[in-house]
Each structure stands twice: as C-alpha cells, then as structure tokens.
Amino acid sequence: MAGSRSKSCCDRHETPIHPPPIQSGSQDDCCGSGHGHDAADFNLRQELTPIAIAAILLLIGLMFNETLHNTPYAIAEYAVLIPAYLISGWTVLTAAGRNSLRGRIFDENFLMTLATLGAIAIHQIPEAVGVMLFFQVGELFQGYSVGRSRRSIKALLEVRPDTANLSVDGDIRAVAPDTVKVGDVIVVRPGEKVPLDGDILEGKSLVDTSALTGESVPRTVAPGETVLAGMINQSGLLTVRVSKPFGESSIARILELVENASSKKADTEKFITRFARYYTPVVVFLSLAVAMLPPLFIEGATHAQWVYRALVLLVISCPCGLVISIPLGYFGGVGGAAKRGILVKGSTYLDTLAQVKTVVFDKTGTLTQGNFRVTHVVTHNGLNQHQLLELAAQVESQSTHPVAQSIRQAYGQAVDTAAVQDYEEIAGHGIRAMVNGRTVLAGNDRLLHREAIPHDVCVVDGTVAHLAVDGDYRGRIIIADELKDDAVEAIRALHAQGIQTAMLTGDSQSVADSIAQQLGLDYYRAELLPEDKVDALEGLLQRARQTRSSVAFVGDGINDAPVIARADVGIAMGGLGSDAAIATADVVIMTDAPSKVAEAIQIAQKTRRVVWQNIMFAMVFKALFIALGAIGIATLWEAVFADVGVALLAILNAGRIIRNPQNGLR
CATH class of the missing domain: 2.70.150.10 (Calcium-transporting ATPase, cytoplasmic transduction domain A)
Structure with a gap:
C-alpha cells in the first residue's frame, strides 16, 4: 500500500507543542610551510632531522656570537647562523616566493619571511634563526596533530575491500571488487x-x-x-x-561521503578564511606604520628600535594557529561522528546541528521497528478470515510497504499474482487492482471515504488495511508495530539537552496518541499525506526562526525525502540500505538507533564550542602580544614563542574532539 494506512473519519487532532576531511589544499596557501606531504603519512624522524641540525648550529652561534662579533672573524657568525636560517626556514622562504608569484602575497609565509629578513638586516641574526626554528617546531606538532585527525578517517577508509573471491563453475578466483x-x-x-x-x-x-x-x-x-x-x-x-556493483555498494558511497565532507564548509570556516584575507594585509601595513612613523614624531626614537618592534608585530600576528585549528576542529567532529556510525556530509551541517532546538521524527521505521504483524482480521459480508487474507495478499502482492509485507507474511502461502491486473497505487490512500475480474480496494479510511464506500468503523487502535470488493466493504486487517528498543532513551536524551521533540506520521490518530504518550513527545500530528508533512514542518520551521534555532527531521530517507530535504538538517535512519537516504539526507545514521540523533547533536555542540574557544583564545592572546610588542615589552623570541604557543594550544584543543567527541558537554 502506498502512503499512510489509516485515516480516521473523525476530526484531526493536534497536540500542542511547548513554546518553542579537511582537504586543506596546498600547504603553500597558508601555514603548511613545513609539511607539504600528506599529514596522514607524517614521518617524525624525517621532520626532526633538519630541526635538530638547525638547533645545533643556532646553539653554536649563540655560544660564540659575542666573541665572533667583536673580532675580525665576525664573518664566521654568518657562516654558522645563515646555514641554520636556511635549513630551518627554506620551506617558508620558497613558499613565500611561489605564492608571491601567484599573486598570494599576504600569507603566513610572507609574514615570516619579511620579519626574519628584517631581523637579519638590523643584525639580529640569532633571533631570525630562532623565529624560523621555533616556527618549524610548531609546524612539527601541527603536522603530528593533523596526521592523528586524518588517521581517524583513514581507519574508516581501510575497510575498503581489496579483493573478492569470485566463484565460477566451482572455481574460486581472486578478482578486484569493481570487476564483479x-x-x-x-x-x-x-x-x-x-x-x-x-x-x-x-x-x-x-x-x-x-x-x-x-x-x-x-x-x-x-x-x-x-x-x-x-x-x-x-x-x-x-x-x-x-x-x-562495487561503485554503488554501501561502503563505496560512505567512503565517498567521508572523503568529500570538507567540500561543504561551515560558516565559521568561511568567516575565518575571509578574516585572514583582510587581517594579514592590515597587519603588514600596521607594522610598516610602526616602523616608519614613531621616529618622525617621537623625540629620541630610532629607526632600529621601531623596526624591531614592527618585526615583533609581524611575527605575533601570524594567523596560522587560527586558520589551521578551525578546519582541524571540524574535521575531528566529522571523523569522531563517523567512528560512531554517524555520517555528517560536511562541517556546515555540524554547525546547523549544534543549533537544533526541535527534532521531528517520522514514526514507522524511525521510532518504531517497522516490523508490522497482523493482530486481528475482521470480516464482513460473507468472507472468512482466510479468504480476506488471501484477497489482501493478492492486491498487496506488488507493494513494498511494510504493511503489505506483513499481510503477505500472515497469509503464509504463495500468492497467485496472475489473477491481479490493472494494479494502481493511490498515494496516501492505498491500492486499487482487478483481482479475478473484480475491483478490489485495499487502503486506509481515507480511501473508503474517497470512494464513498459505507463502513461501520472509523477509528481503530492500530494500523488498519480496509478491504472492499466492487464497492462493498468486506472487512479490515489490523497490524501492530512496536517501539524501537532505544526510542524512549532517545527522546529522554533530547529532552535532557533542552530540545523539543515532535512526530509527524501518516498513521491513525489513535496510533499516534499511543506512541506519543509512551515516548513523552512534546508535539505530534497524525493522518498526514506526504504534502501535509511538509506543511506541518513549515510551521515548526517558522516557530524556530523566531528563536533563531534549527529544526532537524529524522526519517527513513525514502518516503520522507521531501521533508528531509526541507528541514534545516535532514537525518536519515538506517542509511546503509537506502540509496535515497544517502542522496537526500545531510546526516546519515548508519544504524536504526534513534538515540544516535542526540549523540550527533552532542558531537556537533562540542565541535562548535571548541572551534569558538580557539577563535576567541587566539584573538585575545594575539591582541595582547601585539600591544606588548608595539610598546617594546615583547621581543622577537617572546613573539615566536607566543605565536607557536597559540597554534599548539588551539590544535591540542581541537584534538579533544578526535579523542572523545562526546565528553565535556555538560
């Protein structure tokens, strides 16, 4: 049968609701000056070698710097420190050059290059080396953290099968899965x-x-x-x-989703990208002003003094920690959710999920098992129970609806499909077909009213399929469904988070009343056609707009595709077996557990919280050191320690999502 199954002839009732992977691109683009390879293949020993060599040379240069500087052998100072500078900073220098040729001047690499060359020009060579060296140490930790986050996704990608054992005439051959x-x-x-x-x-x-x-x-x-x-x-x-075929298998679609999740960026990521685009040029021109203007207007101020302060300003202003930690945080959220059987198609949906204050559920297959079984067979006008079941099984023989499947199962015999002709599904009502030359209707109460067929019952406890033959009512088959094991827990968890719960169903009012009472739902509507569900959701969306919150709809991804598409966040249950779920939903729950919805919202909330913690911490800390550098309190050494420290703390904070995405929410 198509659509909903039991429309009551009584007035509709409405129960009131309470007031309502990162694909970071080229490493040259911003911060990845030291780690151009895939961070998932991060090689600690390979990365440590140039840092160790540069550190030894810097230590030698510092030990003998003053001695050499005041002797005729001062050239030796350059012979030790310039190689250290080139070893530690070569990737930064080359990246700055390449990006400048491409028109991308104002990036992290440009700021570091400008600051360190300026330091060399005013004969602060050890500090120039120190800036590059500690920047590379920061990059080392950053690369390690990014590698860990990508490995959380790579573990999922490793489930991709390599071979298939093809059986041909009793022989077993190992072949590539995509050839089967x-x-x-x-x-x-x-x-x-x-x-x-x-x-x-x-x-x-x-x-x-x-x-x-x-x-x-x-x-x-x-x-x-x-x-x-x-x-x-x-x-x-x-x-x-x-x-x-392999390309359409569940795992192939899942892997494609996970690998491409970064293509849909959250508004926060877009904001940071735009912010960095304007922030960096402002910093460069501000530093230029700091270097040039004070000596013109302040008596006793020297160019060397204010150029040094401008260089400090350039170093501390580098936005690397901010720019890399934001996508890393979202990547951790997407990866952590995937490990728990929740596929989020992009970081933008994590942001929207974090703002959800109303979750709307479909009933059948979402809150209930969807395993319908026949509980009563009531006959009228001469048919016995076996005859009514046989007639229902015949007219339902071509339907994939769970109710149709339960009727065929209750009949328990092979169905004579040859007797069925002119089969027609009537959306939201039921089925019309010719069976042995007679017109048979099987559907809900709405279908009987549409066809003006007299019947004695409007309201039935349970899902009901009414049968009529040539305009005469012949009886009804009552089918029961059961709540999923964790449905009550799911609603309780959402209420604990302060989230309103609702249900929209095409089933009868009596069934909806019973389900809503068992679960403690805040709002529900029953006896809805597919288009009615969209209208009902529109009302909930309008209420949510008043509080600037979001609405999620949870359904099976097939019958509820229009509502899933219309919601702020569409969540598909049991998506492993459903092509429509993968295509339509923004979030796919890879099990049939509704409790995963609350878990997905928890992960999204923590991800958003960590991301904004990083943003606020980085901005406040950098503003403080910019002020200290401008008045001459902070040196280049302190500036680079502060810059690397901000980046590391932001990255470690983002790593909390990867390690345990659910902790720390309450």
Whole structure:
C-alpha cells in the first residue's frame, strides 16, 4: 500500500507543542610551510632531522656570537647562523616566493619571511634563526596533530575491500571488487571483509559491522539475509549473490561521503578564511606604520628600535594557529561522528546541528521497528478470515510497504499474482487492482471515504488495511508495530539537552496518541499525506526562526525525502540500505538507533564550542602580544614563542574532539 494506512473519519487532532576531511589544499596557501606531504603519512624522524641540525648550529652561534662579533672573524657568525636560517626556514622562504608569484602575497609565509629578513638586516641574526626554528617546531606538532585527525578517517577508509573471491563453475578466483557484476556469486571466508553488497545463498556466520555502524557486538547472518561491503566475516564460510556493483555498494558511497565532507564548509570556516584575507594585509601595513612613523614624531626614537618592534608585530600576528585549528576542529567532529556510525556530509551541517532546538521524527521505521504483524482480521459480508487474507495478499502482492509485507507474511502461502491486473497505487490512500475480474480496494479510511464506500468503523487502535470488493466493504486487517528498543532513551536524551521533540506520521490518530504518550513527545500530528508533512514542518520551521534555532527531521530517507530535504538538517535512519537516504539526507545514521540523533547533536555542540574557544583564545592572546610588542615589552623570541604557543594550544584543543567527541558537554 502506498502512503499512510489509516485515516480516521473523525476530526484531526493536534497536540500542542511547548513554546518553542579537511582537504586543506596546498600547504603553500597558508601555514603548511613545513609539511607539504600528506599529514596522514607524517614521518617524525624525517621532520626532526633538519630541526635538530638547525638547533645545533643556532646553539653554536649563540655560544660564540659575542666573541665572533667583536673580532675580525665576525664573518664566521654568518657562516654558522645563515646555514641554520636556511635549513630551518627554506620551506617558508620558497613558499613565500611561489605564492608571491601567484599573486598570494599576504600569507603566513610572507609574514615570516619579511620579519626574519628584517631581523637579519638590523643584525639580529640569532633571533631570525630562532623565529624560523621555533616556527618549524610548531609546524612539527601541527603536522603530528593533523596526521592523528586524518588517521581517524583513514581507519574508516581501510575497510575498503581489496579483493573478492569470485566463484565460477566451482572455481574460486581472486578478482578486484569493481570487476564483479550483479548476479555473480562470491565466497567470503572467515576473517575476510565482505567485498560487495549481496544476499547470502549458503552459510551461517557472525559478522562484525563496527566499521560501518560503530556497533561493537557482531550479529548473526544466515541464508536469505543481506550482508554489506565492509563487514568482516568472523566465523563461517558464506556464499553470497552480489546485489549491487562495487561503485554503488554501501561502503563505496560512505567512503565517498567521508572523503568529500570538507567540500561543504561551515560558516565559521568561511568567516575565518575571509578574516585572514583582510587581517594579514592590515597587519603588514600596521607594522610598516610602526616602523616608519614613531621616529618622525617621537623625540629620541630610532629607526632600529621601531623596526624591531614592527618585526615583533609581524611575527605575533601570524594567523596560522587560527586558520589551521578551525578546519582541524571540524574535521575531528566529522571523523569522531563517523567512528560512531554517524555520517555528517560536511562541517556546515555540524554547525546547523549544534543549533537544533526541535527534532521531528517520522514514526514507522524511525521510532518504531517497522516490523508490522497482523493482530486481528475482521470480516464482513460473507468472507472468512482466510479468504480476506488471501484477497489482501493478492492486491498487496506488488507493494513494498511494510504493511503489505506483513499481510503477505500472515497469509503464509504463495500468492497467485496472475489473477491481479490493472494494479494502481493511490498515494496516501492505498491500492486499487482487478483481482479475478473484480475491483478490489485495499487502503486506509481515507480511501473508503474517497470512494464513498459505507463502513461501520472509523477509528481503530492500530494500523488498519480496509478491504472492499466492487464497492462493498468486506472487512479490515489490523497490524501492530512496536517501539524501537532505544526510542524512549532517545527522546529522554533530547529532552535532557533542552530540545523539543515532535512526530509527524501518516498513521491513525489513535496510533499516534499511543506512541506519543509512551515516548513523552512534546508535539505530534497524525493522518498526514506526504504534502501535509511538509506543511506541518513549515510551521515548526517558522516557530524556530523566531528563536533563531534549527529544526532537524529524522526519517527513513525514502518516503520522507521531501521533508528531509526541507528541514534545516535532514537525518536519515538506517542509511546503509537506502540509496535515497544517502542522496537526500545531510546526516546519515548508519544504524536504526534513534538515540544516535542526540549523540550527533552532542558531537556537533562540542565541535562548535571548541572551534569558538580557539577563535576567541587566539584573538585575545594575539591582541595582547601585539600591544606588548608595539610598546617594546615583547621581543622577537617572546613573539615566536607566543605565536607557536597559540597554534599548539588551539590544535591540542581541537584534538579533544578526535579523542572523545562526546565528553565535556555538560
């Protein structure tokens, strides 16, 4: 049956609601002067070698600097310190040169180059080396932190299967998964990854789904059940018929989403990018003013003194820690969520999730199991229960709706589909078909009223399928559904976060009343057509706009695609098996657990909090040292320590999301 199943002929009721990976691009673009390779392949020994050599040369230069400087052998000072400067700063100097040729002058590398060459010009060579050296130390820690965050995603990418055991006429051949076709038979041995989505033909086993769903408990699979690419076969030998090519398999789509998540940047990231674009030129011209103007207007001021202060200003103003820690924070949020079975398609959705104050649920398959079973068969006008079930099974034979499946299961026999003709689904109402030459209607109360068929019952406890033959009412089949195990916990967790909960369903008012009472929902509406759900959501969105908050809709991603698309954040449940969920939703819960919704919001809130902590800390700290440098209190040494310190603290703070994305919220 299509759409909702039981429309009451009574007035509608409305229960009132309470008032309402980073792909950081070229390392030359900003801060990555020292680590142009993929940070996921970070080599600590390789990075430490030039830093250690430069540090030894700097130490020698400092020990003998004064001695050499006051002797005829002063050239030796340059012979020791200039190589140290070039070793520690070569990547910065070359990046500044390349970016300048491309028209990107005002970046981190330009600021560092300008400051250190100025220091050499005023004969502060050890400080110039120190600036480059400690900047590289900061880059070292930054590269390590970025590497750790990317490894959290790389662990997910490692579930990509390498080979498939293709069975052809009894022979087993190892082939690439993308060469296997739909309908081919593959064999999955114990300990191997399932390479493609498919249905089990033979064998029984335990499969580890943790890479896909974040759930640690293996589940048992047997013939007739579906296995998905990326699961790990733990015990028995499985023979599987492939149902999807590798490019369309669940794991392939998931990996594509995770790898491309950085393409949808949060507003905060965009703000920081725009901020840095204007901030850096302002700093350069401010430093130029500090170097040139005071000696003209302040008696006794020297050019050397104010040029030095301008150089301090340039060093402390470098925005690297700010610019790198923001995407790193969001990347940690996306990665941490993925490890827990929650796919977020981009950092922009993390920002929106963090502002959610109303979560709207679909009912069937979202809050309830979706495992309908027939509980009562009520006959009228001459049919017995078996005949009514047979008629219903025939007219429902081509429907994929859970209610139709439960009716066919209750009938328990092979359905004579040859007797069914002119099959027609009526959205939001039910089905019309010709069965053995008779016009049969199967649907909800709304369908009976539309077709003007007299019947004796309008309100029924449960989901109901009414049957009519040639305009005569013949009975009804009542189907029950059950709440999911963690549905009550999910609503309780959302309420604990101060989030309003709502439900929009096409089911009957009596069913909605019962579900809402069991869960303690704040608001619900029943007996809704698909377009009615959109209208109801629009009302909730308007209320949310008054409080500048967001609304999330949670559904199965197939029947509820329009509502998922309309919500501020669309969340699809059970997305592993649903193409529509992957395509439509902004967030995909890779299990059927509604409690993951509260977990996703927690992760988003912590990510946003850490990101803004980094922004405020960096701005306040840099403003303080800019002031100290301008009045001559801070030196170049202190400036570089402050710059590196701000970057490291911001990066370590962002790393908290990667280590444990849920802690620290309350």
